[in-house]
Amino acid sequence: MAQSHSIPPASVSSKGEAYRLLFFSDLYKLPVCIGTVKQRLGKLTDLVFRQAEPYPEAVGLYLEHGWGKPTEFIPWEKVIKIDQDSIFVAPPPNGEVYPPFVDQKGWILVDAHLMGRTILDMDGRRTEVVNDVHFLETRGKLHIAHVDVSFNGFLRRWGIRNLRWIKDRLISWKYVQPLSVEDVVKNDVVSLSVTREDVKELPGEDLADILEELSGEEQQALFAALDSEKAAETLVEAEPRAQRQLVANLRREKARHILSEMSVPQLADLFSVLPHDDLIEMMELLPKDQSDRVQAILNEREATARALMTSEYVSARPNATVGEVMGSLRQPDREPRCVSYVYVLKDDGKTLEGVVDLRELVLEAPEKKLEDIMTSPAVTVEEDMIREELGELFEKYRFRSLPVVDANDKLLGVVHYNDIV
Structure with a gap:
C-alpha cells in the first residue's frame, strides 16, 4: 500500500457537532509521533477496534517496528490528533515505552482482518472485496462506518488518488456482520x-x-x-x-x-x-x-473392472472378412449388447490388436478385411480400474463397451456401460 495521504478537514453536523470521515488508506503508514514530528515512534501498522453498537469503536493503534523490535500498542485515548502528515499521541506514562501489542478476543484489526477480505453481496450470488474501510471520527472517538468495495478504494489502497473510476461504493457496517x-x-x-x-x-x-x-x-x-x-x-x-x-x-x-x-x-x-x-x-x-x-x-x-466384466464378446482375426464376421453375428444365441463391437485378436487368439464398431462394419463391403478397417490401438482398461474411473472413461469416449486387458494386452473380458452406471 502506498504512503500518499489525503486527510480531509473536519465538518459540522446539523446538530453543531464536529465530525470527520476518513479512509483507512488515509491513515495507513502515517508517522506516529509524540508531541512533535521529531519524536517519532514509528508508522501506523494497523487500527484496532472492539465490537460496539451500532458501530465498532477504536481502542488503539498498532505499530510494528521490524528487525526483531517489539511491537507497540497505543490506547486510543492517548491519540491527540490526526493531521495531514502525522498522528500525534501523548507520551507513555512515567516516560516509559508503550506496551507490546497483545491481541484480545473480539478485537478487529482493520488491515489484518478486513482489508482485501471477501464480502458476500446482499443477494448472496456475487462476491466483493473490501478495498478500503471508512471511519467516522466524532467526539474524540473513531468508529467503523462503512466498507468500500469500489474500484476507487482499490486505487486509494495503492496511493493512486488522482483518478476516480466511479462513485465510491460504500456498504454500511450495520449490513455487514463479522x-x-x-x-x-x-x-x-x-x-x-x-x-x-x-x-x-x-x-x-x-x-x-x-x-x-x-x-x-x-x-x-x-x-x-x-x-x-x-x-x-x-x-x-x-x-x-x-x-x-x-x-x-x-x-x-x-x-x-x-x-x-x-x-x-x-x-x-x-x-x-x-x-x-x-x-x-x-x-x-x-x-x-x-x-x-x-x-x-x-x-x-469400488468394484474393479475384473469384477464387472463379462467374458461374452465377439472376437475375430485380423484377416477375417466383413462377410465372415457378419455371418457369425447372426447366430441366434448372441446377446444383443455383446455385438456392439468386434475385438480383433492377433494370431495367438489372446492379444488385442484393434476394434471395429458394428455400425461401421455393416457399411463395409463383405470382402473387406478387419485389419483394413479396425481402430488400432484400441482404448482399453486395466483389470484393477474401479467403477468411478471406468465411468470417467465412458463419459470421455462415449463408448458402449470397453475391453479389459492385462499388462501384456491380453483380452480378459469386456465391461459394458450399463453395468457401471
Whole structure:
C-alpha cells in the first residue's frame, strides 16, 4: 500500500457537532509521533477496534517496528490528533515505552482482518472485496462506518488518488456482520459475510459456489455460521475439494448433526471423495445400520473392472472378412449388447490388436478385411480400474463397451456401460 495521504478537514453536523470521515488508506503508514514530528515512534501498522453498537469503536493503534523490535500498542485515548502528515499521541506514562501489542478476543484489526477480505453481496450470488474501510471520527472517538468495495478504494489502497473510476461504493457496517472463526482457527480472525439470517435464506447450491471462492479461514467461518440443515445442503452441493476442506475442519459433534441431515446416497457421495482417515472418522459418527448401507454403496462403487466384466464378446482375426464376421453375428444365441463391437485378436487368439464398431462394419463391403478397417490401438482398461474411473472413461469416449486387458494386452473380458452406471 502506498504512503500518499489525503486527510480531509473536519465538518459540522446539523446538530453543531464536529465530525470527520476518513479512509483507512488515509491513515495507513502515517508517522506516529509524540508531541512533535521529531519524536517519532514509528508508522501506523494497523487500527484496532472492539465490537460496539451500532458501530465498532477504536481502542488503539498498532505499530510494528521490524528487525526483531517489539511491537507497540497505543490506547486510543492517548491519540491527540490526526493531521495531514502525522498522528500525534501523548507520551507513555512515567516516560516509559508503550506496551507490546497483545491481541484480545473480539478485537478487529482493520488491515489484518478486513482489508482485501471477501464480502458476500446482499443477494448472496456475487462476491466483493473490501478495498478500503471508512471511519467516522466524532467526539474524540473513531468508529467503523462503512466498507468500500469500489474500484476507487482499490486505487486509494495503492496511493493512486488522482483518478476516480466511479462513485465510491460504500456498504454500511450495520449490513455487514463479522463472523468469529475462533471455533475453526486458533486465532480470533474476523471475516465478512451477509448477516447470519440472510445466509440461512440462500440456496445450498449458491452457498456452495460462494464457499469455493473464499479462502480457507473465510470458508470455515461462513460454514460454521450455518445450522446443520443448511450446512448439509451446502456440503452436498460443494465440489469435492471444498468438501474435503470443510470436513477436515469439522468438530465431531457438529459433524454428527450435519451428517444426520443427509440421505444414505448423499453420504456415500460425500464419503467417496474423502481421504481414508476422514472417511473412517465420519463413518464412526453414523448409526450402525446407516453406516452399513453407506459402506455397501461404497463397496459397489469400488468394484474393479475384473469384477464387472463379462467374458461374452465377439472376437475375430485380423484377416477375417466383413462377410465372415457378419455371418457369425447372426447366430441366434448372441446377446444383443455383446455385438456392439468386434475385438480383433492377433494370431495367438489372446492379444488385442484393434476394434471395429458394428455400425461401421455393416457399411463395409463383405470382402473387406478387419485389419483394413479396425481402430488400432484400441482404448482399453486395466483389470484393477474401479467403477468411478471406468465411468470417467465412458463419459470421455462415449463408448458402449470397453475391453479389459492385462499388462501384456491380453483380452480378459469386456465391461459394458450399463453395468457401471
